[in-house]
Amino acid sequence: MKKILLDAESILESISDGVFTVDKNWRITYFNRAAEEITGIKKQDALGRLCAEVFRSNMCETECALRQTLKTGKPIIGKSGYIIDFEGNKIPISVSTAVLKDEKGNIIGGAETFRDLSELESLRQELQGRYRVGNLISRSPKMQQIFEILPAIAESSSTVLILGETGTGKELIARTIHQLSPRQKQPFVAINCGALPENLLEAELFGYKKGAFTGATKDKLGRFVLAHKGTLFLDEVAEMPLSIQVKLLRVLQDKTIEPLGSTSSKKIDVRILAATNRNLKEMVEKKEFREDLYYRLNVIRLELPPLRERKEDIPLLIEHFIQRYKKLEQKPITGISAEAISLLLAYHWPGNIRELENVIERAFILCPKGEINTQHLPEEILSLAPKIKIKQQNLKQNKEQIEKELILKTLKKHNYNKIATAKELGIHKTTLFRKLKKFNIPYHPTK
Structure with a gap:
């Protein structure tokens, strides 16, 4: 019996996973060589101490896997978390737990193995870095082409026209251009040209002087002035009335604005980024958009593909949104099932990335913990289930x-x-x- 115990200890000392055991008072009774290497704490310094004092893990207070195992009697396999090592570094780990019993079957404590995921996490971040520019994430060839030219676009001061369906991330592209540009420390100001009536839009863009109209009791700075030295993003620019298009054209030509009620022009330095989900060229042909303004805006054009044309991005975006809402909601969501991903890949996504984010946010509300599954998805996606074979493969x-x-x-x-x-x-x-x-x-x- 003694020989078997000695052989078991030799095996535990030779493996690369950290292993420790605790008694019923949570004091460490065994600590192997790999546990020493991962934590930076010597065996003699760990033995007899409370495990929470040694590991300082994010799971110790509320999500202790070993405590859950001792409470339920059920082992836990591969739970993710992190520990703080001897030098104060955060180390990502996965843990597995089991109950320790004596010869009579009485519980005498628990055992935990933990694996250092630092290299895997580093590789994951390195790979993700290839698919990320600023807050943009994509492995789609079409988006990768945009990623490649985005730094050069950001360095210039030229006007950019961003085209794409609703929810494809036009404002996110605009913000990324600003963040990569020499103007990054200056204001980024956005306005939706389709959200305001004509008179209010003009006042918002150009500002006004006191007494310019009834109710103008004091001067108001317009968005152009607020964006001075920075970037102004004109969202839904196709909805801009023709009368204001004329004034915008003058700004682009002369770099000056004239607030309502003013008798003098004001010089401004603003880079303009514009976006629309409509076909501006067709609107020009129908006389619904000024041709001269179209060519002024269309110096650099970026066309964002819809999500249905970049479905390889769906798993990547899902992981990104899950990590975001895990931080926001503080819920123990571990991931998403293969069946749920199969349905999400089969859906046509008319609302594009914004719709996908809304679906993940909804799933977080409905899923209390564990894995997001098909029952947490909206009806329009669930209706696809009979049409596709949902298999793990x-x-x-x-x-x-x-x-x-x-x-x-x-x-x-x-x-x-x-x-x-x-x-x-x-x-x-x-x-x-x-x-x-x-x-x-x-x-x-x-x-």
Whole structure:
């Protein structure tokens, strides 16, 4: 029996996962070598101390996995969290727990194994960085093309026209351009041109002098003045009345504005970004939008694809929104089921990214804890269930298709140089060769 115990201890000392045990008073009774390395705390310093004093984990107070296991008798596998090591660094970990019993079956304490996820988290952030510019996230080839030119656009002072359906992220693109630009420390001012009647929109844009009209009891600065040295975002610019289009054209030509009731012009320095979900060219042909203004606005044009044309982004966006609402709502949501993702991938998303975010926010309200599942999705998405076969393999197939496309794209970028491709993908070259074989990607010698 003693030999078996010694062999078990040898095994625990040789593994890379941290292992510790506690008695019923939560004092540490065993602490293996890997636990020392991960926490930076020596075994002799850990033994006999309360586990919360040693680990200082975010789970200790309210979500202790080991406490839950001792309460229910059920093990927990792979719960995510973090600990604070000896030097004060936050270390991401996953933990698994079990009950400890004596020979008679009496509970004498608990055991926990924990794995250091620092390298995986670092790799995840590195990979995510390739798909992120500012607050924009996408692995879609169309969006990647926009990402590539966005820094150059931001550096210029030219007017930008952003086109795209409702909910595709036009204002987010505008804010990102501002944040990447030399004007980033100056104001970013936004106005929805379709939300105000003509007289109010003119006053909001250009401001007015005291006495300019009934009710003007004092001077008011317009959005152009408020955005001086910074960026003015004109959302839904197609809804701007023709009379105000004339005044906007003058601003773009002369860099001056004239507040209502003023007899003099004021010089301004503002970069204008405009956005619309309508076809401005057709509106010009129908005389609904000034042609000269259209060409003034259309110096640089960005066309955002709808979500239905970039469905490879849906899993990435879902993860992003889940992490956001986990922080906002402080709810123990662990992720989303494969069945739910299959339905979300099958949906046509008329409201685009804004609609997807609303769906995840709704799911957070309905899901108390654990995994977001199909019952937490709205009826219009659930109605797709009979039309598709919801299988676990669907999610796997989608992920593999995305991975295959990314490998092919990166190979072509580097002229099929395997070492350069593996380096950009953040994987070892042997891993790349294995994936080439798995996805049946033909071998091309380096040219």
